[in-house]
Amino acid sequence: MTKPAQCQTLLQDGRMLCIDASLRPANERAPVKCQIKATGNPGQQQNVTQKLVRAVQLARLSEASDTGSRQGKQVLLELNLLPQDTEQHWQLAAVIADKLARGVLQQTNATIYACGFSPAWASAQVESEPAMVQALLQAIQKENSNPPQPVIAYLGQAATASAATPSAQHNIHYIRHLGQLEHPAASAPVHRTRHYRAWFPLVGAGENDSLSWVEANQRALPEGVVPGEDIILTANASQQLAAREVLQAARAGENKPAMRWRSAIEFAPTPFIGDSWQLAMVLADRISRGRAFPANNRLIASGRSSNWQSGEIETVEGIEAKCRLLLHQTQAGDRIVLPAAWQTQLPAKFIAQIEEKEASCVLVQRLGLW
Amino acid sequence: MWPRFASARNLSSRTASKAGGLAPDAAALAALGQNRIALKLHAACTVPPDCLGINLAQQPAQRLAAGATLAAGAYLVHPGPYALRLQPHPEVAEIVLALKLVLDQPDPRLPEQRFDLFLRTEGTDQIEAAQFCAQLQTCVQQAVQDQQLSLQTCASAKEWQQFRAGLEKLLYVRFGWSVEACLPQDIGTQLDAADVLLAQTAQLDSLEASATPPQVRADNTANQAATQAPTEASVKPANTRALMRRLFLELPALVQAWRQLPWPIDSALFAQRQLLFHRLDMISAEVATPAANAPDCGPALQQTLELAWARLAQMQCLPAAKLPQAQTEINTICQQWEVALRLKTPIPPTEAGRHD
Numbered sequence: 011m012t013k014p015a016q017c018q019t020l021l022q023d024g025r026m027l028c029i030d031a032s033l034r035p036a037n038e039r040a041p042v043k044c045q046i047k048a049t050g051n052p053g054q055q056q057n058v059t060q061k062l063v064r065a066v067q068l069a070r071l072s073e074a075s076d077t078g079s080r081q082g083k084q085v086l087l088e089l090n091l092l093p094q095d096t097e098q099h100w101q102l103a104a105v106i107a108d109k110l111a112r113g114v115l116q117q118t119n120a121t122i123y124a125c126g127f128s129p130a131w132a133s134a135q136v137e138s139e140p141a142m143v144q145a146l147l148q149a150i151q152k153e154n155s156n157p158p159q160p161v162i163a164y165l166g167q168a169a170t171a172s173a174a175t176p177s178a179q180h181n182i183h184y185i186r187h188l189g190q191l192e193h194p195a196a197s198a199p200v201h202r203t204r205h206y207r208a209w210f211p212l213v214g215a216g217e218n219d220s221l222s223w224v225e226a227n228q229r230a231l232p233e234g235v236v237p238g239e240d241i242i243l244t245a246n247a248s249q250q251l252a253a254r255e256v257l258q259a260a261r262a263g264e265n266k267p268a269m270r271w272r273s274a275i276e277f278a279p280t281p282f283i284g285d286s287w288q289l290a291m292v293l294a295d296r297i298s299r300g301r302a303f304p305a306n307n308r309l310i311a312s313g314r315s316s317n318w319q320s321g322e323i324e325t326v327e328g329i330e331a332k333c334r335l336l337l338h339q340t341q342a343g344d345r346i347v348l349p350a351a352w353q354t355q356l357p358a359k360f361i362a363q364i365e366e367k368e369a370s371c372v373l374v375q376r377l378g379l380w
Numbered sequence: 381m382w383p384r385f386a387s388a389r390n391l392s393s394r395t396a397s398k399a400g401g402l403a404p405d406a407a408a409l410a411a412l413g414q415n416r417i418a419l420k421l422h423a424a425c426t427v428p429p430d431c432l433g434i435n436l437a438q439q440p441a442q443r444l445a446a447g448a449t450l451a452a453g454a455y456l457v458h459p460g461p462y463a464l465r466l467q468p469h470p471e472v473a474e475i476v477l478a479l480k481l482v483l484d485q486p487d488p489r490l491p492e493q494r495f496d497l498f499l500r501t502e503g504t505d506q507i508e509a510a511q512f513c514a515q516l517q518t519c520v521q522q523a524v525q526d527q528q529l530s531l532q533t534c535a536s537a538k539e540w541q542q543f544r545a546g547l548e549k550l551l552y553v554r555f556g557w558s559v560e561a562c563l564p565q566d567i568g569t570q571l572d573a574a575d576v577l578l579a580q581t582a583q584l585d586s587l588e589a590s591a592t593p594p595q596v597r598a599d600n601t602a603n604q605a606a607t608q609a610p611t612e613a614s615v616k617p618a619n620t621r622a623l624m625r626r627l628f629l630e631l632p633a634l635v636q637a638w639r640q641l642p643w644p645i646d647s648a649l650f651a652q653r654q655l656l657f658h659r660l661d662m663i664s665a666e667v668a669t670p671a672a673n674a675p676d677c678g679p680a681l682q683q684t685l686e687l688a689w690a691r692l693a694q695m696q697c698l699p700a701a702k703l704p705q706a707q708t709e710i711n712t713i714c715q716q717w718e719v720a721l722r723l724k725t726p727i728p729p730t731e732a733g734r735h736d
Contacts, residue, residue: 200588202581204573230574230581265566270574293533300473300573301566303531343527347534374534379475379566 015110017122019103020146026153027091029103031111033083040247042066042108043086050092057095060279062087062104067241068131069105071203071229071274072188076238077114085111099142102126102166106191115191119160120181123150126166132227132274133203134188138166147182164191203229208294208309210287212280213331221310221339222278224291226298228271241274245281253277253291259318260292263377264301271299286326289313289347292377307343310336313374314349321377325351333357342368350375401452413458418499418507421452431458432483436500440492455499459483461560462509466517468547469524469531473573480561481516481551494556497633501626519554520547523690540564546697553693554686620678627681627717628667634688635660637696638710644700649707656711663717677720684716 015031034043044059066087085108093100103124109115110122125146126138143165154161162181185191187200207225212218231237240257242250253275261269275291290311296302297309312332313323329352336346337360346364350373364371401422408419409428418434426449427433433444434455444450460482467476486493499507523529529546532539548559635657643653691713695706717723 200581200585202577202584204577230577232578233575264568266568266572270572297472297533300471300576301475301568303469303472303475303533303535305533306527306530309533345533370532370539372532372534372536372539377534379564 015107015117017103017107017110017124019100019124020142020149021091021093021100022097022142023094024145024149025091026149027089027093027100027103029100029107030088031107032086032088033111034086036082036084039084040250041084043084044089045086046089046092048090048092054095055092058089058093061098061101062089064243064276065101065128065131066104066108067243068227068274068276069108069128069134069188070238070241071132071227071272072134072191072201073109073114073238074201074229074231074235074272077112083112087111098127099125099138099166101128101131102136102138102164105131105188106164109191118162120162121154121159123161123163124165126164126185128166130205130227132205132229132276134201136166136185136187201229203227204298204300206294206298206304206309208290208297208311210282210290210310210312211328211332211335212282213328213335214283219331219335220280221335222280222282222287224278224287224294225276226291226294227274227276228298229273231270231272233268233270237269237272240272243274243276245277245279249277249282252285256288256291256315256318257295260295260315260321260377263319263321264296284326284328285314286312286328286332288315288318289323289349292318293347305343305345307341307345307369309345309347310340311347312349313347323349323374323376325349329355330357333360337363340364340367340369344369346371348373404456409456412456413460413462415509416458416506417460417462417509417512418455418457418503420503420505421450421454421456423452425450425456427456431456433457434496434499436496436503441496441500443486443493443496455503457483457495457499460557464509464513464516465565466513466520468517468520468529470521472531473576474566474568474571476565476567477547478561478563478565479516479559481557482560483556484558491636492633494553494633496556497630498555501629516551516555519550519686519690522686523547523550526690528690528694546694549697550690550693553696554689620676620681623678623681623685624667627685628664630685630689631660631664631667634692635664637692641695641703641706642700643703643707646704649704653707656707656714659714659718663714663721663723666721666723677722680716680720684713684720687716688713 017029017031019027019029021027040063042063044062046055046058066085087104087107106115106122106124110117123146125143126136128135128137146163146165150161150163153159160181163183165182165184167184167186183190189201205225205227207223209221209223212220212222240254242253242257244250244253257273257275273295275295277287277291290309293302293309293311297304312326314326315322315324326349333356340346344367346369348371353373361371403423403425404419404421408416412419412428412431427444427446429446431446433448433450434457435442435444435450436455437451437453444454450456460480462481464479464481465476466479467473469475483495520529523546524531529543529550530539531543535543544559544562547562551557551559639657643649691706691709695703695709698706
């Protein structure tokens with residue numbers, strides 16, 4: 011009898027974390043929801059929830075097309091314990107639980123364990139620290155030997171595995187990347203991604219003005235493969251739809267025969283206000299797909315459009331506050347892109363001051379060739 | 381009247397019988413101006429119409445017009461124009477430059493034309509347009525990576541003009557060819573950067589399969605050079621001996637060009653500069669008679685040579701006020717050669733080149 015989707019992992023304090031995954035109707039909810047059924051510091055709860063939701067969604071880029079029963083469903087992940095802020099080895103377990111729930115990985119009658127993290131989940135790389143792996147293997151041995159139970163373990167590959175000898179019924183897989191989940195052979199092709207991060211000024215009441223970021227991750231697909239839905243990570247679920255629409259319209263204006271990439275667009279956890287993030291996202295998307303020139307240092311853009319397919323860039327608000335922020339934060343090699351409509355309203359000598367910092371600034375009417 | 385034994389005709393027929401080479405056939409000649417830029421002669425030949433001959437036996441090389449006779453060892457060159465496409469930015473596979481490249485009239489101010497020097501030091505039996513283009517591309521991409529040429533996100537018309545001017549200067553100083561037209565093109569309907577990445581992936585995967593290191597970073601960020609040149613081969617690393625020869629032959633031209641920069645009148649800098657040129661003379665002497673156990677410094681020499689030419693192109697556009705910075709750059713290049721040739725131990729990197 012198959013078990014419900016579940017993956018277990020050992021925490022640093024030696025307790026076994028169980029992650030249960032189930033599907034619910036989406037109804038415009040976020041694609042992934044995390045519930046932690048343990049009391050703890052609310053800040054820590056929030057931190058872990060955010061990390062989990064991001065990790066799981068970015069890890070979906072390892073699936074070229076939409077597979078499994080994803081359509082119209084939300085994946086709910088429930089944790090019975092709250093990991094420490096600094097821990098990360100539980101992340102692979104969450105990723106696997108999510109794939110089990112959606113049918114990407116097959117649940118059998120074996121208990122599934124995992125231990126690993128990634129420097130960048132969109133790249134599908136998996137790593138681990140040997141000590142954590144050893145601890146988990148010992149715990150698996152202890153819990154499943156008497157009487158022997160079927161077990162599968164997915165362990166991020168650190169160095170060459172010098173693990174505790176697994177018993178015959180234990181199925182231990184060392185993986186370096188998520189592609190190996192479906193094809194355990196070490197020679198499974200590694201998908202490689204390109205990514206680019208662009209920045210945009212976020213101004214509000216003045217005290218918390220800052221540069222926020224959006225990062226586009228692109229996974230190349232062979233010809234003929236239909237890309238799965240774009241993965242879009244925003245601070246608020248409601249902003250996801252806006253971002254999705256902008257992306258679609260901007261891409262339509264590119265005159266490309268087919269989309270050969272699956273994308274994961276990730277925004278910084280700070281919720282954005284207004285529309286001025288749009289230009290940064292569109293440019294990050296193009297640069298990461300090899301269709302526009304990157305900046306020498308950071309690309310910082312502010313702009314929107316009501317017709318992205320035409321590429322016309324329209325003005326956004328907060329010119330004074332944004333220029334002040336830019337003057338303060340610009341570094342050498344930065345490239346600033348602003349709407350042409352700002353021409354008459356830029357502070358005096360703004361561009362000269364930017365250039366003094368060895369950065370450059372351009373005002374754009376319409377997105378052209380690059 | 382005695383026959384003029386030393387006449388070109390006699391020379392060439394003597395050389396032809398010695399070398400036993402054949403004059404180029406019609407097909408080889410027809411390729412000139414199409415997919416071939418230059419052809420080295422193995423027997424005497426008359427320069428066909430629309431072509432020119434470059435006789436390297438003289439110093440400086442002699443250019444001969446159509447109808448003249450060339451001896452074996454000389455080059456037949458079609459001056460173009462050639463329509464070439466190169467990808468200027470290593471990370472942006474879908475934007476190329478459509479170039480129209482032409483070999484211009486010789487510049488009387490130069491002791492030797494740059495392309496003549498190119499043939500002398502880097503010339504092979506045939507110079508195919510595609511292979512030449514690949515070399516141009518490598519040069520341009522390096523300049524972009526070094527931020528000597530700037531391709532900016534959403535470049536303005538002015539920024540584009542600046543880039544184009546820098547590119548033209550670079551190709552002229554490094555290769556001796558002139559750019560008649562340069563248009564950026566979106567080739568997204570013909571080529572997808574996804575295919576470029578997939579090809580690189582396949583290459584990396586096969587390398588990993590044959591090697592056994594456990595951990596290779598799979599993530600592919602902005603550091604992979606993607607060439608879109610029509611031919612597979614880009615610049616092949618030549619051996620040390622050939623590179624020493626290149627350095628020996630090219631150094632005088634570089635030094636002369638450096639000497640002729642409009643240096644400001646500053647006795648302190650002048651004194652330093654004289655020392656610098658003296659050191660460069662020493663390097664010249666060193667590569668003229670390489671020691672039997674010459675260090676294997678090929679890649680370092682090549683890199684520094686390319687850098688020297690690229691920087692010269694940049695220096696020739698600097699205002700006089702920025703020339704002291706150029707002197708520091710030349711010093712760095714000189715040091716790199718000295719280290720490569722084991723003439724000096726490396727000095728810890730200073731802020732050479734940074735200008736505050």
